[in-house]
Amino acid sequence: MAGELYDAGTLPAFMDYPTLGGGYAFLWDAARKGRLSHAYLLGGPRGVGKATFARALVASLFCERAVKPCGECESCRRVLTRNEPDMIEVLSPEDKPIPIERIRQVITQISRHSFGGGARVVLFEPAEKLTPAAQNCLLKSLEDPPANVLFFLLSHEPGALLGTIASRCSLVRLAPWTDERLRVPLARMGYAPENIEAALPRAGGLIGQALAVLSDETAQAELNTLTQRILSIKHDADAVALSTLLKDDRGCADKTLTALEQALQQALMVRTGWMSAQAVTDGALREWCQNGSVEELTALMKAVFDTRKRRLSQVNWQAGIDRLLMKILEAKTRWQQS
């Protein structure tokens, strides 16, 4: 899950915040000592991990253990997995403006008693998406907050907020991490060292960006494996297993068709002399470059197009997939016999 530092299967990566220094260490220390003030404006580039950091701070308010936040107790987990009823998250769906009505709802909510009898937290992300009217409406609550309510305004661009809003919050800037610091949580989340090293130069010190690069690469690697599996079908049982797999995951089937089309296109280019066979590194595809006739490859491309058309027009596209897999199997059987 890109963008989420916390994963139920790994140790909470946020335990390293004090080592990041600057705004991270300062707020972490305040949270541990129970000295958070009532309104923070957390500024930092998109992908620096503002929301995850804010949730880790909030977890310290609800944590049930002596050293807070532990990241493991029921309360910490509720906050980190965004299931804490006393934490209201005001987000901008698809980067759309956050209207004044949403702020009115929040004000009504925080005027009531909290569910757990303790603190309530409101998190805005990104705060610059609040319309000017919404910001003005929020101003009063920031000036004179209800007891035990904390506000976290997260912003990629703190300068875009009304000055009156910014002046009522403590501004804390969150800087990108060094590569050395980024490696720790990424390794803890289970990414292979070589993949992490490949992603770091493209991450710019932003944990969110590093995760986006890594999850793209993981998805691409899975897709390559699946395409190879399809191209190396040898028996009826292989075709049946693949057919079931693609039937269960339509999103995956779309991407697979595209990947398959690209692979067949490459084989066709090799067969017609437009591309060197040396450029093909994938073993399964190499076999097609050596054995597949231009007619076979053209027929398979046509079968891919046909399957995609069925998919788009909601016709029984599964039949198209099955036919495609059978054609691959037939071609392979022919090569083995010749």
Ligand SMILES: [Zn+2]
């Ligand atoms: Zn805890």
